[in-house]
Amino acid sequence: MRNNIQWRWVLIALLGPFSLQAEDGISTRDNPAIERALTQHIKGLVAQSIQQNQWRASGQKIAITLPQGSHRLASCKKPLAITRRDNRLYPAGRLRFNVQCSDNTPWSVNAQANVDLVVPMVYVTRTIAKDSLLTAEDVTTKPTSLASINRDFISQPNSIIGQRALRQVRNGQLLSPERVSHPFVINKGDSVIIEAVGDSFSASMLGLALDNGYLDQQIRVKNNSSGKTIRAVVLESGKVHTLF
Numbered sequence: 001m002r003n004n005i006q007w008r009w010v011l012i013a014l015l016g017p018f019s020l021q022a023e024d025g026i027s028t029r030d031n032p033a034i035e036r037a038l039t040q041h042i043k044g045l046v047a048q049s050i051q052q053n054q055w056r057a058s059g060q061k062i063a064i065t066l067p068q069g070s071h072r073l074a075s076c077k078k079p080l081a082i083t084r085r086d087n088r089l090y091p092a093g094r095l096r097f098n099v100q101c102s103d104n105t106p107w108s109v110n111a112q113a114n115v116d117l118v119v120p121m122v123y124v125t126r127t128i129a130k131d132s133l134l135t136a137e138d139v140t141t142k143p144t145s146l147a148s149i150n151r152d153f154i155s156q157p158n159s160i161i162g163q164r165a166l167r168q169v170r171n172g173q174l175l176s177p178e179r180v181s182h183p184f185v186i187n188k189g190d191s192v193i194i195e196a197v198g199d200s201f202s203a204s205m206l207g208l209a210l211d212n213g214y215l216d217q218q219i220r221v222k223n224n225s226s227g228k229t230i231r232a233v234v235l236e237s238g239k240v241h242t243l244f
Helices: 002-024 032-053
Strands: 058-065 081-084 093-101 107-124 139-145 191-197 202-209 218-223 229-236 239-242
Touching (some): 032 058, 032 093, 191 229
Parallel strands (some): 191 239
Antiparallel strands (some): 058 107, 081 093, 107 139, 202 218, 229 239
C-alpha cells in the first residue's frame, strides 16, 4: 500500500505542469505570430477581391485554426512565407494555407481559416425565359454570405440590364455571368446587307437573317438574289460578311 501511495505522488509531481496547462486553458494550437501574419495575409486577399470586383462588402470574419504543437514553433526572424492551398474561387469559406519559416531554425505548418463576408448579389425576381432581355424589374440584390458561394456571380445589377438570358432562370435564383450574354445584334427575320470580300473583289447584296446573332457569331442568311442560304459572320446591326 505504501508503495502505491509513493508512486501516486511521483505521478502527480511529473504530470503537475500538464495539469496546470489544462486548467489555465493554454492551447497547444496557439501561436499569435502565425495568427497575426495569416490574418493580415487573408485581409489582403479579401481587399484585393473587393477592389477587383467592386463589391460593397461588409461583415468580414476570420477564424484561424492551427495544428496542435504550434505553440512550440520557434519565433521566426524572417517574414513568414504564406501559400494558399485550397481550390475556393474566392478568399472565403474554408481556406487552407501553408506557412513557412526559412531562418536558421526552419519550420513549416499547415493552417486552416474560416473566412466570410457579406456581398450584395443579383437574384431574379421572376422566371426569365431563354433569350429574354433583362429589365430593371427582373432583378434585385440580396446580401449574401460569400462563404456559401463557390462560383461566379453578379454584384452590379446595372451591368446586366438589357442583356439576354442564355437559358431559363427560375424565380429567386442567383444570377451568374454564364447565364447572360449581350443582346442579339441581328434578329431572325431582319433584312441585312451581305458583304463579300475576296483577294481581288468586293460585293454587297441584300439578304434575310434566318437566325438570331450577336457580334462575331456565325448565322444563316438567305441571299435574296440567288435564293441560296449561306453562312455569314455578324459585323454589326444589319450587316454580315460571308465566309470563304
